[in-house]
Amino acid sequence: MHAEEKLTYETWPAEPEKSTLEAKNKFLGFWFFLGGETVLFASLFATYLALKDKVPDSTHHLAKDLFELPLTFVATMLLLTSSLTSVYAMYHMKNFNAKKMNLWLVITLLLGAAFLVLEIYEFNHYVHEFHHTFTSSAFGSAFYTLVGFHGGHVAFGLLWITTLIVRNAKRGLDLYNAPKFYVASLYWHFIDVVWVFIFTVVYLMGMVG
Template sequence: MATDHTYTHEKYAYQKYYVPEQSKWPIIATVGLGLTLFGVASIMVNSSQGESTGGSWLLFLVGSLIMAYMLFGWFGNVIRESRAGLYSPQMDRSFRWGMSWFIFSEVMFFAAFFGALFYARVFAVPWLGGEGDRGSSNLLWEGFQATWPLINTPDPVAYPPAKEVIGPWGLPLVNTILLVTSSLTVTIAHHALKAGHRGKLKFWLAATIALALGFVVVQAYEYVHAYKDLNLTLESGIYGTTFFMLTGFHGAHVILGTLMLIIMLVRVMKGHFTAEQHFGFEAASWYWHFVDVVWLMLFTFVYIL
């Protein structure tokens, strides 16, 4: 059974901390994550070899469902324990450090993709254009132009290039306005929570979710436009690859952040959180601000420059 214990260190004298009972959730998470990743790898391998991907998709679906079950159950346990008053200031610090390191891991995740973009633009493309090779400009094919975005191909018939790239001042600008505004609305909601204004909290949190969903819709439309009208796909050379990897993973993080905000709104509706204790809400808002900052970098380095 879960129990309370008392620190012996003088800094935490008489301050209790919570020791949870044994949990099934870590092993369930391991199984679910393993099946999900194995399914993704199998889909990629079978697709490249022209084989059926039905079984691979089934593995991926089963793994995803197990992960959803795990997240619902595990976080449900944490919420119940928190509501029962079992967590001490020490546990609160533990949660804060855990969320901080999680966001840091996400920062490094995107740093790898931004690094790939930087390397391609600053080093690889100029080298292929002949920079540092005594002026040779035909390292790939006759007439190769080392320009960015790199969408020209050696044989436009065999390898149809993208007609053009997506300009920054249309849909990307709309999405930038949506995300920057959502960062403002979630901050207003946070201040309302700390001030005890529940009605204001619900309104501005719902507004944040609406803006987030608007971003997802606009990005989905942008992808359809890129594929159907501009022939800009994942196969459009290094530009297409970096474009869709960066914007696609960011879009996935927006969806995850939106789900977190929706859960926070449901909890607010149920009367959870107080002006003093609301780290669950804070964690979701931290993550959302992180998503906003990544988008501003994407808007600058992918769309504008």
């Protein structure tokens, strides 16, 4: 099969994300990239755990003073749901339904953007209410770096998926762009998984002390 071929619903392969050599390479290469990203976040988590609550003096707030579960719970739900909607999008991609795929991707984007808004609100809240900033303590530096790296990944994902939707809006699916959508959704799942760990390690473990 060639990437440029015009396909129909009948000739669309079962696994369009890996039905050409280029697609197979992209699929595997992206998994490896996510492997590297895992180590990257593992290093950030380790740094955070080493510096958690490490502040210069007792006027600074600690994790247990800062975090509030309702806000992070909502953020978590938004991001988890967006992962589910991206699965729906891929389901329609595999069924050669570009329209429905785009619809679900847009929903994914909206959920992701809502998550990002909450995160910005949260950071703003810490800075103004608690004077917990990037430069105020080692704890602050580690917190904003870990959670901010994740937020940056979400922002990049939003731009990436938006670009994909706009670029391919008029021409529908083919074997050249299907793998692109697929790896973008893999990326989206990955940042969702990272968030699950942030929610556990930073917020839940932060609340209990």
